[in-house]
Amino acid sequence: MPQTPHIERHFTGSATVRDLVIGRADGLTVPFALAAGLSGAVDTTRIIVTAGLAEIAAGAIAMGLGGYLAAQSEAEHYHAERQREVTEVTEKPEAEVTETAEVFRSYGVTEEESRPIVDALRTRPEAWVDFMMRFELGLEQPDPRRAVVSALTIAGAYIAGGCIPLGPYMLLATASAALSVSVVITLIALGAFGYVKGHFTGTPPWRSAMQTVLIGGVAAGVAFVIARAIA
Amino acid sequence: MPQTPHIERHFTGSATVRDLVIGRADGLTVPFALAAGLSGAVDTTRIIVTAGLAEIAAGAIAMGLGGYLAAQSEAEHYHAERQREVTEVTEKPEAEVTETAEVFRSYGVTEEESRPIVDALRTRPEAWVDFMMRFELGLEQPDPRRAVVSALTIAGAYIAGGCIPLGPYMLLATASAALSVSVVITLIALGAFGYVKGHFTGTPPWRSAMQTVLIGGVAAGVAFVIARAIA
Numbered sequence: 001m002p003q004t005p006h007i008e009r010h011f012t013g014s015a016t017v018r019d020l021v022i023g024r025a026d027g028l029t030v031p032f033a034l035a036a037g038l039s040g041a042v043d044t045t046r047i048i049v050t051a052g053l054a055e056i057a058a059g060a061i062a063m064g065l066g067g068y069l070a071a072q073s074e075a076e077h078y079h080a081e082r083q084r085e086v087t088e089v090t091e092k093p094e095a096e097v098t099e100t101a102e103v104f105r106s107y108g109v110t111e112e113e114s115r116p117i118v119d120a121l122r123t124r125p126e127a128w129v130d131f132m133m134r135f136e137l138g139l140e141q142p143d144p145r146r147a148v149v150s151a152l153t154i155a156g157a158y159i160a161g162g163c164i165p166l167g168p169y170m171l172l173a174t175a176s177a178a179l180s181v182s183v184v185i186t187l188i189a190l191g192a193f194g195y196v197k198g199h200f201t202g203t204p205p206w207r208s209a210m211q212t213v214l215i216g217g218v219a220a221g222v223a224f225v226i227a228r229a230i231a
Numbered sequence: 232m233p234q235t236p237h238i239e240r241h242f243t244g245s246a247t248v249r250d251l252v253i254g255r256a257d258g259l260t261v262p263f264a265l266a267a268g269l270s271g272a273v274d275t276t277r278i279i280v281t282a283g284l285a286e287i288a289a290g291a292i293a294m295g296l297g298g299y300l301a302a303q304s305e306a307e308h309y310h311a312e313r314q315r316e317v318t319e320v321t322e323k324p325e326a327e328v329t330e331t332a333e334v335f336r337s338y339g340v341t342e343e344e345s346r347p348i349v350d351a352l353r354t355r356p357e358a359w360v361d362f363m364m365r366f367e368l369g370l371e372q373p374d375p376r377r378a379v380v381s382a383l384t385i386a387g388a389y390i391a392g393g394c395i396p397l398g399p400y401m402l403l404a405t406a407s408a409a410l411s412v413s414v415v416i417t418l419i420a421l422g423a424f425g426y427v428k429g430h431f432t433g434t435p436p437w438r439s440a441m442q443t444v445l446i447g448g449v450a451a452g453v454a455f456v457i458a459r460a461i462a
Contacts, residue, residue, distance in 0.1 A: 029289070029293045029297075030261075030286065030289045030290055030293055033285065033286075033288070033289030033292075033293070034265075034282065034285050034286050034289055037281075037282075037285030037286075037288070037289065038281065038282055038285060041278070041281045041285075042278060042281075046461075046462070047272070047273060047278060049461065050268075050269065050272045050273075050458050050461050050462055051265065051268075051269055051282045051458075053457050053458070053461060054264065054265050054268030054269060054272075054454040054455075054457055054458045055261065055264075055265050055268075055286060055454075057264070057268070057450070057453045057454045057457050058260070058261045058264030058265055058268065058450040058451070058453070058454045059261055061264075061446065061449055061450040061453060062260045062261055062264070062446055062450050065445075065446050065449065065450075066260075066446050069442045069446070070432070073432065073433065073434040073438075073439075077433045077434075104348065107352065107355075107358040107359075107361060107362045108351075108355045108358040109348055109351045109352065109358075110351070113347050113348055113350075113351035114347075114348055114351075115347075116344050116345075116346075116347045116348070117335065117340055117344055117345055117347070117348050119344075120339075120340045120341070120344035120345075121338065121340065124338075124339045127338040127339040127340075128338075130338060131338045134366075134369075135365075135366060138371070140369070201301070201304065202304065202308045203304040203308075207304075208304075211300045214296075215292065215293055215296050215297050215300070218292055218296065219288070219289040219292040219293050219296075220289070222288045222289070222292060223285040223286075223288045223289045224285075226284050226285055226288050227281050227282075227284070227285045230277075230280065230281050230284060231277070231281055
């Protein structure tokens with residue numbers, strides 16, 4: 001659907017903020033739980049910081065690079081399917097007319113009732129292909145540049161998020177002291193980012209905040225119990 | 232769109248396999264990179280196993296519980312939007328007629344050409360709501376039971392996947408010996424699951440295999456370098 005350049009720019013802006021918030025909320029959880037878990041097993045902060053930074057690097061790369069490659073595959077899949085639709089529209093228009101009527105029939109619209117619109121689409125092959133991409137195949141045109149920006153934003157936010165639970169272990173001498181500070185600041189940060197995240201995902205903000213705190217708390221608690229049981 | 236019970240069952244079956252494969256391919260990456268990273272810093276396998284299991288627990292909970300809660304929010308969002316469409320169709324049908332014509336106009340179909348189909352939809356309010364949910368809002372009806380199964384499958388696969396890179400550290404005495412074995416078996420496993428994953432995500436299998444190996448290899452390499460630099 002056509003959009004003015006202004007709206008387009010506005011959308012990209014808020015999508016980047018959304019990636020930042022989502023990446024940071026997720027980046028808080030696993031490094032937090034890992035550091036808390038290791039606090040149940042060792043009391044040297046050096047090992048916890050090493051493990052935490054290794055996890056943050058691995059998680060940021062897995063999320064960023066993985067997300068980028070997935071977006072790239074999706075874009076190729078879209079273009080391949082679109083090419084197939086273009087071929088069908090130009091070479092087998094009769095079969096495509098049947099498929100179009102089929103889309104409407106699944107909503108209880110008879111072939112007779114949908115004929116005017118099918119005929120109208122026939123005279124505009126470009127729009128017909130767009131219509132079938134969205135309504136027959138359920139595919140939206142992906143923005144390739146968006147994928148790179150999104151991957152870098154999520155990875156960067158994951159790294160920034162991971163520094164919050166890990167900070168106290170870098171500054172304090174014992175793991176047990178660092179753990180208490182880490183729990184307090186991370187739960188507050190999880191709540192705050194969960195609240196803002198709700199605005200972008202459509203979940204009511206307070207519920208989103210409680211969910212983010214719950215996931216982080218449960219993950220950290222289980223990791224702590226498991227690590228203490230082994231050590 | 233109506234589907235026979237047989238097709239429905241077949242779909243659910245392959246969706247579960249897909250979740251298994253995706254969860255396992257992802258679950259391999261971060262625990263592998265974390266264990267490899269720690270091997271660059273410490274030579275006691277006990278700490279690596281502890282950190283690895285804490286990470287697997289945290290990652291499985293974050294992915295499983297996080298995915299479940301997100302699916303639940305999505306289902307609520309769908310039902311709220313559907314309720315809003317039902318109200319519009321029953322209480323403001325004239326405004327809804329304009330919105331429906333708008334959907335078609337964005338494909339170059341004039342109001343005159345789309346009138347027969349808009350009139351046809353008007354006589355079937357239920358189908359009209361379904362049509363607008365998909366074509367105006369781009370929302371598909373989510374399956375709530377699917378969310379629970381999907382969350383448990385992904386979490387379970389993440390745990391099972393994480394045991395592959397961690398196994399050698401549990402069985403061998405030194406981290407350096409375990410690292411070599413872990414690298415070999417994990418890269419083979421990443422390639423194999425990446426290959427199968429390609430079948431479900433639509434990426435050519437060999438490319439999917441190379442991508443999964445690349446992501447795991449880069450993540451593990453960077454984690455190793457960072458951990459060695461700190462330690």
